[in-house]
Amino acid sequence: MQLSVEALRKKTGQGAAAGDKAGPEPHETMQLSVEALRKKTGQGAAARDKAGPEPHETMQLRVFQATSATGPAGRRADRRKPRGGPWLPRALAGARAAAARRLAPVTRRLAPLTAVLAPYARKLKPLYPRPGRTGWRRWMPSWRQWLGAAFSAIGLSTLLLAVAYAATDIPQNLNTYATQQDNVYFWSDGTPMARTGWVQRQAMPLKDIPEDVRWAVLAAENESFYSDPGISFKGLTRALWRTVGKGDTQGGSTITQQYVKNVYLTQNQTVGRKFTEAMIALKLDNRMSKDQILEGYLNTSWFGRGTYGIQRAAQAYYGKDVSKLNASEAAFLASLLKGAGLYDPTLNQANHRRAVERWDWILDRMVKIGKLSPDERAKYRTFPEPLRRNPLYDTGRQSDYLVELASQYAKKAAHISDREFDMGGLQIYTTFDRKREATLTDAVTKARKKAKQTDPGNARTAHYGAASVAADGRILAVYGGPDHRTQGFNESNATTVPAGSAFLPFVYAAGLEHGVTKQRGAAPEPVEPETLYNGDDAVPVTTPEGPYWDRSGRKVAAHNDGNKSWGRISLRRALAESVNTPFMQLGMDTGLANVKQTATAAGLLPSSIGPQVPALSLGNSRPSAIRMANGYATFAAGGLHTEPYSVRRVTRNGATVKLDSPPRDRAVSARVAQAVTDALADAFRTAHPTGAAGTTPVAGKAGTTADDTASWYVGTAKSVSTAVVVYRMDLSKSLEPLPLKGIAGTAADSVPYGIWSKAMDPLG
Numbered sequence: 001m002q003l004s005v006e007a008l009r010k011k012t013g014q015g016a017a018a019g020d021k022a023g024p025e026p027h028e029t030m031q032l033s034v035e036a037l038r039k040k041t042g043q044g045a046a047a048r049d050k051a052g053p054e055p056h057e058t059m060q061l062r063v064f065q066a067t068s069a070t071g072p073a074g075r076r077a078d079r080r081k082p083r084g085g086p087w088l089p090r091a092l093a094g095a096r097a098a099a100a101r102r103l104a105p106v107t108r109r110l111a112p113l114t115a116v117l118a119p120y121a122r123k124l125k126p127l128y129p130r131p132g133r134t135g136w137r138r139w140m141p142s143w144r145q146w147l148g149a150a151f152s153a154i155g156l157s158t159l160l161l162a163v164a165y166a167a168t169d170i171p172q173n174l175n176t177y178a179t180q181q182d183n184v185y186f187w188s189d190g191t192p193m194a195r196t197g198w199v200q201r202q203a204m205p206l207k208d209i210p211e212d213v214r215w216a217v218l219a220a221e222n223e224s225f226y227s228d229p230g231i232s233f234k235g236l237t238r239a240l241w242r243t244v245g246k247g248d249t250q251g252g253s254t255i256t257q258q259y260v261k262n263v264y265l266t267q268n269q270t271v272g273r274k275f276t277e278a279m280i281a282l283k284l285d286n287r288m289s290k291d292q293i294l295e296g297y298l299n300t301s302w303f304g305r306g307t308y309g310i311q312r313a314a315q316a317y318y319g320k321d322v323s324k325l326n327a328s329e330a331a332f333l334a335s336l337l338k339g340a341g342l343y344d345p346t347l348n349q350a351n352h353r354r355a356v357e358r359w360d361w362i363l364d365r366m367v368k369i370g371k372l373s374p375d376e377r378a379k380y381r382t383f384p385e386p387l388r389r390n391p392l393y394d395t396g397r398q399s400d401y402l403v404e405l406a407s408q409y410a411k412k413a414a415h416i417s418d419r420e421f422d423m424g425g426l427q428i429y430t431t432f433d434r435k436r437e438a439t440l441t442d443a444v445t446k447a448r449k450k451a452k453q454t455d456p457g458n459a460r461t462a463h464y465g466a467a468s469v470a471a472d473g474r475i476l477a478v479y480g481g482p483d484h485r486t487q488g489f490n491e492s493n494a495t496t497v498p499a500g501s502a503f504l505p506f507v508y509a510a511g512l513e514h515g516v517t518k519q520r521g522a523a524p525e526p527v528e529p530e531t532l533y534n535g536d537d538a539v540p541v542t543t544p545e546g547p548y549w550d551r552s553g554r555k556v557a558a559h560n561d562g563n564k565s566w567g568r569i570s571l572r573r574a575l576a577e578s579v580n581t582p583f584m585q586l587g588m589d590t591g592l593a594n595v596k597q598t599a600t601a602a603g604l605l606p607s608s609i610g611p612q613v614p615a616l617s618l619g620n621s622r623p624s625a626i627r628m629a630n631g632y633a634t635f636a637a638g639g640l641h642t643e644p645y646s647v648r649r650v651t652r653n654g655a656t657v658k659l660d661s662p663p664r665d666r667a668v669s670a671r672v673a674q675a676v677t678d679a680l681a682d683a684f685r686t687a688h689p690t691g692a693a694g695t696t697p698v699a700g701k702a703g704t705t706a707d708d709t710a711s712w713y714v715g716t717a718k719s720v721s722t723a724v725v726v727y728r729m730d731l732s733k734s735l736e737p738l739p740l741k742g743i744a745g746t747a748a749d750s751v752p753y754g755i756w757s758k759a760m761d762p763l764g
Contacts, residue, residue, distance in 0.1 A: 181424030181653075182312070185403055187434045188476075188648075194399040196407075197424040200316070201308035203653040206295035209310060209322055214294065215371035216330035217310075220362045221337055222255040223369050226290050231257060231278045256281045259297040303333060304340025305390045317386035327372055328380035331362040346388055356383045398441050401480025401490045405646045406430045413659045414650050426657070429649040431474040436759070440466055440477045440722075443758035447726075447751055448482065451743055461730045462743050465491035466755060469629040471719040473642030473662050477759070478626065495608045495622045497710035497727045497737050502628065502703025503599070503619030505635065505676050507583045507590070508575050510598035512672040516589035520544040527571070527590075529675050533582030535566030535574060541584055541614045548588065548614060556614050558584040559706070572675075576682035578702065580618055587617030601667035603630035603641055619703065625723040632714050633721035635680070636699070639673035640666055677716075684715060688753070692717070692763035702750060709737035711744035713752035717760050724752040724759070 129138035141149070182197030206214075218225050231254055253261070260280045284293065303313035313333050314322040325333070335343045335358040345352035363380055366372035410428050411421055444464045451459035466479040480490035515524030540555045541548045548556045558581040560566070566579050574582040587595050592612040600606050604627050610620030623631070626644055634641040643662040650657040668676075680699035684691065692698040700715020714723040728738040745751040757763065 180422075181308075183407070183421070183424050183426040183428060185399075185406055186427065186429045188429075188431055188474075189434060190429070191434065193430065193432065193434075194403050196403060197422070199308050199424075200306050200312045201299070201424065202311045202427075203299040203309060203425060204295075204311045204322055205654060206291050206298070208654075209295075209298060210325060210330070212327035212366075212372070213310065213322060213325050213330040213333075214298070215366055215369075216327060216334040216362055217298065217337065218255070218294075219365035219369055219371065220331075220334040220358075221258070223365065225255050225294065228254055228256075229282065229285055231281050231285075254281065255297050256285055256293050259293055259300065260284060262300040263296065301337055302340065303336045304344050307390075316390045318384075319387055319391050326380075326384075327363070327366065327376065328359075328384045331366070331380075332359045332384055332386065334362055335359055344386075345383075346386065359383060397483050398437060398478075398480065400484030401478060401492070402430065402432050402437070402646075404480075404484070404490060405475065405478065405493065406432075409646045410650055410659075413645070413647065413662075414657045415660075416657070425653050427651045427654075428647055429651075431470075431476065431646050431648050432478075433468075433476040436468055436477040439761070440468060440479050440755075440759040443755045444479045447755055451751075455741075455743060458728060458741050458743050461728045461738060463491050463496075463727050463729055464724070464755070465494060465625040466722065466724045466759065467492040467624075467626040467629045468720055468722040468759060469626065469633050469644050471633045471637035471642075471716075471721070473630070473633075473644050473664070474648070475626060475644050475646045476720065492625045495605070495624050496729065496735070497725060498610070498622050498705050499619040499628065500703040500705035500710055500712060501578050501580065501619060502701060502712040502714050502723075503617070503621060504575055504578065504580075504583050505680060505701065506599040506602060506604070506631065507587045507595055507617045508571060508679065509602070509635070509668050509672050509676050510595045511571065511586045511590045512675055513598060513668045514590050514594045516586070517591070518544060518589055527586075529572035529679065530570045532568045532570055533574065533585060535560070535569035535579045535582050537563045537565045537581065539581045539585070541588055543588060557581075558614075558618060561704070572679045572682065575679040575701075576686050578683070584614050584617045588614060592616050598668065599631070601641060601665070602634040603627055603644070603667075619705065625725050628712070628714050628725075629721040629723035632680075632699075632716050632723070633719075634667050635673045635676045636716040636719055636721060637673070638670045639668040640664060680715070687747075688757075691757065696763055698760075698763055700756070702747070702753065708739045708741075711740060711750065711752050713750060713756045715756060715760070717763055720760070722756050722759050724755045726752050 130140075130142070133140075180197065180199055181201040181203060182195045182199060184195050184202060185193045187193045222228070257278065299309040299311075301310075302308055303310070303316070305313075305316045307313050307316045310333065311322045313336065314320055314325055314329075317333065318325065318329055332355065335355055338358065341347075343351060343355045343358060345355040363372065363377055367374060367377050406428055407421070410416065410426070411418070416426075444466055447464065448459070448462070451462055463481075464479060466477075468476040468478075470476055478490070478492035480492050481487040511527045512529070515526050517524050537560045538557045540557045550556050560580050561578065566574070566577070566581075569577075569579060569582060571582060571586065573579075592614075595616060596606075596609050596612060599609060599621065604621065604623045608621055608623045608627065610616050610622065613620075630641075630644045642664045645662040647659065650659055667673075677697075677699050680701055681697065684698050684700040687702065696717065698715065698717045700713060700717075703710070703712030703714065710725060710727045712723065712725050715721070726740065726744040728740055728743060729735065730738065743751070745754070
């Protein structure tokens with residue numbers, strides 16, 4: 001090993017005291033061969049071969065003069081010791097060596113390129129002031145430096161755009177409001193009835209949108225749509241310049257960008273939103289076809305008058321479907337995309353002038369791009385004036401009740417959740433007959449008006465419910481109330497008042513279907529229409545054990561209208577004359593459970609059936625007008641009952657939505673149904689001998705209650721059943737029915753029958 005002599009100068013003359021006072025010399029070192037140290041510590045050749053050569057074959061040792069461990073120098077030396085211990089330098093060195101070994105292959109590959117680029121890099125390195133230049137040129141970069149900076153900026157920008165493009169994802173969830181549509185309701189003849197929803201929008205397939213309409217929009221907004229990459233660099237630059245440089249905003253978006261804004265982003269005009277819009281538009285253009293993007297754009301764009309989408313715009317401005325538009329009308333609708341508030345000509349004269357100018361310009365653009373011939377253009381010289389107001393808002397008063405019924409049924413039959421239904425896009429084809437609805441509404445409206453004139457006090461609390469139901473279950477018309485905005489509940493569907501004697505046909509049908517049992521344990525005896533029963537007034541009701549006693553200990557007895565006694569009377573005639581006492585006894589003999597079963601099988605809801613006491617046979621049940629009409633329609637259908645339904649078909653943007661078919665079951669035998677119909681026909685002819693032609697099969701019956709709280713008329717003609725009920729109820733005080741006090745007329749001049757006969761006209 002080699003030992004520096006200078007480091008040991010005057011070693012022999014220095015004592016311990018001098019060593020304690022003197023600190024180590026700043027540069028007194030000695031070099032010691034590593035090989036010698038390895039031998040000294042017992043490392044052999046095998047260990048050397050295994051570990052590999054050390055990166056440095058020598059080490060420097062600082063020479064300290066002998067000092068006391070407790071002296072000041074010792075303490076300073078202790079403070080200078082590395083915190084990590086003696087192993088830390090060796091660990092760092094090992095890590096650096098390992099990293100160097102891993103990077104060695106990359107370094108070797110880049111070495112030739114580095115050697116080539118090194119001279120150019122040295123030339124690009126700024127050197128100021130520049131040698132060989134004078135004046136201000138000494139401080140200006142060279143052309144190489146300018147070129148290098150430009151290429152660097154382009155490369156960095158490209159890299160940033162690539163990273164942004166890769167990091168931007170197309171949102172999975174569309175803007176909820178942008179995809180929301182309205183629901184459209186149609187009459188049974190296919191004509192529009194009403195529209196509901198927060199927005200008026202109905203998506204239309206692109207194939208159903210005429211070419212002229214498409215190209216009118218493209219000519220106005222983005223004629224290079226089918227060739228551009230989804231964004232317009234010129235438009236983006238202009239928009240950013242105006243947004244950043246002048247503090248306001250400017251368009252310049254392609255149709256793809258506008259579609260992205262409509263369905264994925266907000267309408268806020270910011271640089272960040274514009275950049276995100278461009279990135280999504282680029283990706284969308286690569287994933288979707290141009291036709292798909294155009295279809296989405298046409299179905300989500302705002303056209304004013306509360307409408308979204310070209311279909312609703314066509315209906316709002318011209319009262320027709322988009323498929324019926326010509327090029328001139330399409331050009332006007334395309335002008336609205338620039339701002340409906342500025343181009344709706346019905347708002348003011350300035351708007352009208354702007355609309356005409358832009359309409360003219362769009363038609364000329366269509367000629368210029370070859371999508372409209374000059375001859376066709378010559379046909380459109382007169383501005384196509386739109387409708388003064390949006391016809392889509394004209395739903396009418398009664399239509400609100402119809403919409404309510406249809407929406408409830410559609411949700412249930414199509415298994416549509418409230419959230420899905422509210423998102424819209426449904427076309428609901430109802431069973432409501434436009435003419436019947438108008439006739440029924442007119443009849444009730446006139447009856448209301450007459451009541452207000454003759455008895456305004458009681459007329460204030462009068463209510464009228466009515467419904468027409470076909471034998472196959474279709475609800476054809478309803479009267480729900482004067483105005484859904486002031487009376488939300490539907491009177492045609494309300495279970496508020498008892499059916500009274502209008503319930504007797506169900507008791508009659510139960511007796512004919514199930515027979516009677518007059519002795520406990522005996523087999524049921526058959527009952528025929530001519531079977532006689534006691535028709536006297538106040539006849540006590542009996543059971544096999546004797547008279548029926550109520551809870552107060554009194555015998556239960558029925559009473560006829562006017563307390564009239566009829567003696568022994570056939571059941572058919574008793575029904576025709578509306579004699580109560582035979583049917584209260586018939587109900588007990590048949591079994592109240594059988595009466596309830598027959599009534600519910602015919603169409604009445606189990607929840608509306610009254611308590612199973614003798615009064616059940618006299619109509620203590622509270623069915624709705626719809627259900628009473630449906631029950632009588634079951635008899636007209638030969639005993640087959642079909643659940644009443646108000647929707648026959650549902651589609652979502654043209655695609656059929658599966659509906660559950662309304663249940664159809666046999667309620668009573670065809671023989672029993674015919675017997676009930678015959679008895680009801682007798683009842684109609686008895687009460688109204690001139691009400692219909694002799695050959696017309698009309699069957700119907702009035703219904704009254706003992707406490708005068710409800711008046712009914714229910715009847716069928718031509719396979720259609722209509723039920724009308726009039727009652728009084730002060731909703732501000734109670735839900736209990738009030739006495740009619742003449743509001744429903746008399747037996748000879750019944751208000752329910754008057755409404756019924758007009759709704760069913762002509763009967764002959």
